[in-house]
Amino acid sequence: MERAITPPSKPFTPRLRELAAHRAVWPLLALALIFVVDGFVAHGFFTIRIVEGRLFGSLIDILYRAVPTGLVALGMAIVIGTKGIDLSVGSVISICGAMIAWRIHAGDSHFVILLIALATGLLCGVWNGFLVAILDIQPIIATLILMVSGRGIGLMINLIYGGTDPSFESRLLQGLSVGHLSLIPTRLILGAAIFGALWLLIRRTALGVFLEAVGGNAPAARLAGINARLVKYSAYLISGLCAAWAGVVLTADTHTSDPVSVGLYIELDAILAVVIGGGSLAGGRIYLGMTIIGTLVIQALTTSILMSGLPPEYNLVIKAVVVLIVLLLQSDNARRALFKLFGGAKR
Amino acid sequence: MRERYLPLLATIIVFVALFVTGGMLYKNFLSAQVLGDVLADNAFIIIAAIGTTFVILSGGIDLSIGSMIGFVGVVMANLDAAGWHPLVSAAIMLAFGLCFGAFQGFIIDFCEIQPFIITLAGLFMLRGGCFMVNLDSVPLRHPFVAAFADANIELPDGGYLRSSAILMLVSLAVAVVIAHFTRFGTNVYAIGGDRASAILMGVPMRRTTVMIYALGGFYSALGGVVYALYTASGYPLAGTGNELNAIASVVLGGTLLTGGVGMVAGTLFGGMILGLIATIINFNGSLNGAWIMITGGVLLFLFIVMQRFLVGSFNLRGAAESHAAETPRAAA
Numbered sequence: 001m002e003r004a005i006t007p008p009s010k011p012f013t014p015r016l017r018e019l020a021a022h023r024a025v026w027p028l029l030a031l032a033l034i035f036v037v038d039g040f041v042a043h044g045f046f047t048i049r050i051v052e053g054r055l056f057g058s059l060i061d062i063l064y065r066a067v068p069t070g071l072v073a074l075g076m077a078i079v080i081g082t083k084g085i086d087l088s089v090g091s092v093i094s095i096c097g098a099m100i101a102w103r104i105h106a107g108d109s110h111f112v113i114l115l116i117a118l119a120t121g122l123l124c125g126v127w128n129g130f131l132v133a134i135l136d137i138q139p140i141i142a143t144l145i146l147m148v149s150g151r152g153i154g155l156m157i158n159l160i161y162g163g164t165d166p167s168f169e170s171r172l173l174q175g176l177s178v179g180h181l182s183l184i185p186t187r188l189i190l191g192a193a194i195f196g197a198l199w200l201l202i203r204r205t206a207l208g209v210f211l212e213a214v215g216g217n218a219p220a221a222r223l224a225g226i227n228a229r230l231v232k233y234s235a236y237l238i239s240g241l242c243a244a245w246a247g248v249v250l251t252a253d254t255h256t257s258d259p260v261s262v263g264l265y266i267e268l269d270a271i272l273a274v275v276i277g278g279g280s281l282a283g284g285r286i287y288l289g290m291t292i293i294g295t296l297v298i299q300a301l302t303t304s305i306l307m308s309g310l311p312p313e314y315n316l317v318i319k320a321v322v323v324l325i326v327l328l329l330q331s332d333n334a335r336r337a338l339f340k341l342f343g344g345a346k347r
Numbered sequence: 348m349r350e351r352y353l354p355l356l357a358t359i360i361v362f363v364a365l366f367v368t369g370g371m372l373y374k375n376f377l378s379a380q381v382l383g384d385v386l387a388d389n390a391f392i393i394i395a396a397i398g399t400t401f402v403i404l405s406g407g408i409d410l411s412i413g414s415m416i417g418f419v420g421v422v423m424a425n426l427d428a429a430g431w432h433p434l435v436s437a438a439i440m441l442a443f444g445l446c447f448g449a450f451q452g453f454i455i456d457f458c459e460i461q462p463f464i465i466t467l468a469g470l471f472m473l474r475g476g477c478f479m480v481n482l483d484s485v486p487l488r489h490p491f492v493a494a495f496a497d498a499n500i501e502l503p504d505g506g507y508l509r510s511s512a513i514l515m516l517v518s519l520a521v522a523v524v525i526a527h528f529t530r531f532g533t534n535v536y537a538i539g540g541d542r543a544s545a546i547l548m549g550v551p552m553r554r555t556t557v558m559i560y561a562l563g564g565f566y567s568a569l570g571g572v573v574y575a576l577y578t579a580s581g582y583p584l585a586g587t588g589n590e591l592n593a594i595a596s597v598v599l600g601g602t603l604l605t606g607g608v609g610m611v612a613g614t615l616f617g618g619m620i621l622g623l624i625a626t627i628i629n630f631n632g633s634l635n636g637a638w639i640m641i642t643g644g645v646l647l648f649l650f651i652v653m654q655r656f657l658v659g660s661f662n663l664r665g666a667a668e669s670h671a672a673e674t675p676r677a678a679a
Binding site (some may be wrong): 051057078085125133135136137138140142144145146147148149151152153155156268271275281282284311313314315316317320321323324327328330331332333334 | 404408426457459460461463464465467468469470471472474476477478479482566591594595598604605609635636637638639640641644645647648651652
């Protein structure tokens with residue numbers, strides 16, 4: 001950000017420098033780098049074919065698999081923008097999945113079940129928002145409560161109807177998750193729609209401005225007449241809804257409710273996506289588009305590790321190294337030390 | 348000043364109440380045997396939580412505990428298979444924990460990044476490390492391991508204080524000394540109480556932060572060693588989610604999550620409360636593991652709300668800083 005105000009004293013490369021200062025450049029370069037490496041490693045990485053009336057190919061696969069994480073990451077980006085964090089998203093997914101399986105076994109209409117699942121996510125958001133915005137508990141800890149107990153709640157819901165066989169079939173829900181609408185997977189279309197709606201909310205309504213204002217400087221926002229509690233509350237509601245939709249997608253995908261392992265570690269991936277996308281954990285910035293790029297970087301990385309034949313166990317370590325590098329590059333102190341190390345030639 | 352001890356008092360009351368409740372519900376619950384078992388079964392969590400207490404007292408958080416426990420176990424099991432003595436590999440892993448923690452602390456302070464995200468990366472890295480070493484459960488076969496598991500002190504009434512419990516109590520005693528009788532301990536409280544004031548008072552921030560996380564890493568590695576010796580195996584998924592248990596133990600133990608207020612000794616009771624809940628649920632037999640998660644969450648919620656209330660009504664953090672309670676605290 002600071003580099004953007006460098007005076008254009010040098011005649012050469014000011015444009016390049018301006019470009020390098022743009023926040024989208026580095027994550028996009030990372031994504032491109034991953035793709036280029038993949039292109040060399042895997043044959044036909046970039047080919048997209050039509051098989052059985054749907055698009056088929058590695059790129060589509062990456063997009064397809066990135067949808068649940070991307071949804072959660074969008075909600076997370078908004079929460080992080082208010083200087084918060086939502087650790088409970090994995091548990092929300094688990095609870096929503098259990099609700100879906102339960103209500104299907106109870107014989108509800110599947111459209112109602114979809115609404116119930118979303119309402120469940122909203123309710124989780126109400127709970128988190130209550131703790132954070134009303135009781136003023138630190139977000140990490142407040143959402144930790146639901147994170148710890150949420151999977152237990154999911155297991156309990158499964159027990160309501162015996163819990164022996166939580167698998168189910170639902171044309172509507174599976175259509176929303178694994179179905180496709182004239183070549184394009186429905187989950188991609190719906191994901192894009194949700195992204196669009198959230199983008200409008202953040203960039204075209206006052207709420208978006210308030211969210212960033214509260215995250216940037218809560219006392220100042222309050223003095224400016226913003227109801228900071230209400231604004232923070234809304235962020236957790238949005239995050240709960242996003243997680244609920246991810247829960248619908250994941251649960252319908254596996255045709256069963258598995259409260260213990262569905263969406264495990266998804267909160268970490270989501271936070272990672274936000275951070276890679278340049279969102280500061282200090283709050284005040286919401287970059288939805290960048291978050292999607294961050295999600296794609298993570299998913300592309302995961303897919304490439306699988307394709308490259310490296311054991312999937314390397315996945316976690318590589319992710320950790322990537323996030324460390326990103327964080328180091330974001331830190332002023334570390335950047336300065338790096339520049340000093342390389343003779344200060346760059347600055 | 349007495350308000351500072353209210354959270355700890357609440358913890359001890361809950362602990363005793365749980366123990367008595369268990370005693371009323373089940374025969375033979377109220378015995379030294381059960382107490383000894385709860386101590387031994389939860390020793391590794393409590394040891395790890397002791398280190399976390401320092402981290403939380405300083406206003407930070409450490410999420411890498413569970414992965415550290417798993418990683419230590421896996422490496423020890425593999426070194427055991429290669430013919431190393433468990434004590435040697437334990438010493439190596441303790442040193443590793445210390446260095447890893449110090450590294451995390453250094454990055455947190457040097458890059459001014461939230462501890463949460465750095466230790467999250469640590470969680471990933473160590474868990475990934477577990478999987479990279481091996482994917483299966485590997486037994487520890489050295490005779491020392493069996494000897495360690497058998498070592499105990501007999502308690503009256505037929506109970507045993509097992510070696511892991513003894514190790515836990517010793518490390519707790521060391522931690523109490525560090526927290527309350529060293530300059531480092533005072534610095535930890537100072538940073539957690541009011542960071543800006545601590546800097547102005549000349550508390551060496553970088554050194555203290557590095558030491559705090561090094562201590563946290565050391566204790567979680569020690570927890571891993573105890574876990575590996577206690578279960579006589581190394582399993583790459585061991586300790587998953589234990590960071591949450593450790594944090595819950597600290598919170599239930601009366602340490603304020605905002606830092607600056609709390610007692611290391613409280614963590615023992617916090618960990619024991621969680622252990623007792625699990626034991627009561629196991630005694631029942633008809634309840635399943637989901638109840639452990641839910642009651643843990645409910646207790647965590649109650650304690651956090653109680654802390655909020657106490658901080659709000661007694662100005663705990665202010666009281667910890669000055670005796671002149673009637674003078675309003677200057678805005679930081």
